[in-house]
Amino acid sequence: MTQEISISNREDILYYLKTKSKKKIQNLYSLANTLIEKFKDNKVHFRGLIEISNVCEKNCLYCGLRRDLKIDRYTMTKEEILNAAKFCSDKGYGSLCIQSGEITTQKRLEFLVDVISTIKKEYNLQMTLSFGEMPKKSLQKLFDAGGRRYLLRIETSNEKLYEKLHPKDGKHEFKTRVNTLKDLKSIGYQVGTGIMIGLPYQTYDDLANDLLFFKKLDIDMLGMGPYVPHPKSPIYIVKPRLKDAYAISIKMVALARLFLKDVNIAATTALQVFDKKGREKALSAGANILMPIVTPINLRKNYLIYPDKPCIEDTKEECFNCLNARLRSINKEMGKNEFGDSIHFSKRTNNL
Ligand code: 5AD
Ligand code: SF4
Numbered sequence: 001m002t003q004e005i006s007i008s009n010r011e012d013i014l015y016y017l018k019t020k021s022k023k024k025i026q027n028l029y030s031l032a033n034t035l036i037e038k039f040k041d042n043k044v045h046f047r048g049l050i051e052i053s054n055v056c057e058k059n060c061l062y063c064g065l066r067r068d069l070k071i072d073r074y075t076m077t078k079e080e081i082l083n084a085a086k087f088c089s090d091k092g093y094g095s096l097c098i099q100s101g102e103i104t105t106q107k108r109l110e111f112l113v114d115v116i117s118t119i120k121k122e123y124n125l126q127m128t129l130s131f132g133e134m135p136k137k138s139l140q141k142l143f144d145a146g147g148r149r150y151l152l153r154i155e156t157s158n159e160k161l162y163e164k165l166h167p168k169d170g171k172h173e174f175k176t177r178v179n180t181l182k183d184l185k186s187i188g189y190q191v192g193t194g195i196m197i198g199l200p201y202q203t204y205d206d207l208a209n210d211l212l213f214f215k216k217l218d219i220d221m222l223g224m225g226p227y228v229p230h231p232k233s234p235i236y237i238v239k240p241r242l243k244d245a246y247a248i249s250i251k252m253v254a255l256a257r258l259f260l261k262d263v264n265i266a267a268t269t270a271l272q273v274f275d276k277k278g279r280e281k282a283l284s285a286g287a288n289i290l291m292p293i294v295t296p297i298n299l300r301k302n303y304l305i306y307p308d309k310p311c312i313e314d315t316k317e318e319c320f321n322c323l324n325a326r327l328r329s330i331n332k333e334m335g336k337n338e339f340g341d342s343i344h345f346s347k348r349t350n351n352l
Pocket of ligand 1: 062063064153155195196225226227228229230270305306
């Protein structure tokens with residue numbers, strides 16, 4: 001029997017973040033699952049993830065793609081991207097997500113506009129974009145080309161912690177991040193953000209505040225995953241204060257579902273670094289989005305944001321079959337050929 005609970009404020013969130021009671025935690029997961037199934041039945045919506053370039057102008061202290069790291073850099077051709085999009089369309093994914101490191105050149109912008117408008121013309125796929133911070137004018141151009149959702153993680157809503165995790169070079173400003181999220185909203189995107197969990201210095205208070213931040217910003221989509229220390233990154237030597245980033249991440253998914261209710265929540269790939277069934281656990285605890293990697297297999301080893309990233313050797317086809325089997329194992333199914341847009345977004349934009 002599940003026991004009704006309400007997650008409506010900071011204290012509720014902190015209580016569940018800290019509890020060790022297996023019964024209470026199971027109850028939390030079960031209620032979160034019931035709520036998402038009320039909105040979306042047992043459907044999980046896919047966003048085929050195309051990691052189009054690992055070139056990045058930024059130098060975030062935790063990331064395996066940071067500018068200062070000597071790794072093989074690549075940018076996919078338009079044809080390669082369209083091939084990956086075709087696969088998503090053929091398999092009924094309904095949506096794709098185009099992601100890259102941050103590059104703000106005019107040439108890149110024009111390339112993206114071309115790619116996005118071609119995909120829009122040729123396929124009935126809803127497009128999520130994830131290219132980091134950009135000037136509002138550029139974001140507007142990508143929207144006009146056909147992008148409808150944008151993911152930009154805040155990483156942490158604690159400005160002081162944000163500053164500790166990013167170089168002080170004037171290019172990594174917390175305020176710019178928040179303002180970009182606001183720009184995205186005013187342009188008309190479905191706005192997604194998120195955090196890493198178990199970061200150096202991060203506390204339970206920070207995580208509770210992150211959920212309040214999402215609510216205040218009225219976001220539509222959420223992607224939260226455990227921080228995975230990267231041995232070549234400068235922050236590697238700082239040991240996180242919170243133990244068990246994985247278990248806390250699943251709790252955060254469930255708490256976000258019960259607190260924010262109708263937003264889309266991704267079962268992120270990083271969960272699988274800690275537990276082979278990490279994504280299924282999240283999908284049984286309130287998450288409703290999967291992002292299967294559809295980047296060409298020869299490039300995936302160069303998109304290692306964090307070490308031990310799963311699924312880098314499976315072909316797109318194997319990945320598709322594996323995910324469907326995983327969904328069946330938890331009594332869920334793919335929302336085939338459906339966009340699976342955020343319900344929160346339609347309510348917000350229709351003033352419901
Ligand atoms: N561990 C987990 N996630 C990471 N990201 C970057 N570095 C790491 C890491 N070491 C996440 C950030 C970023 C997204 C693309 O990848 O949240 O927004
Ligand atoms: Fe670049 Fe994103 Fe990595 Fe920061 S987190 S270094 S912006 S790819």
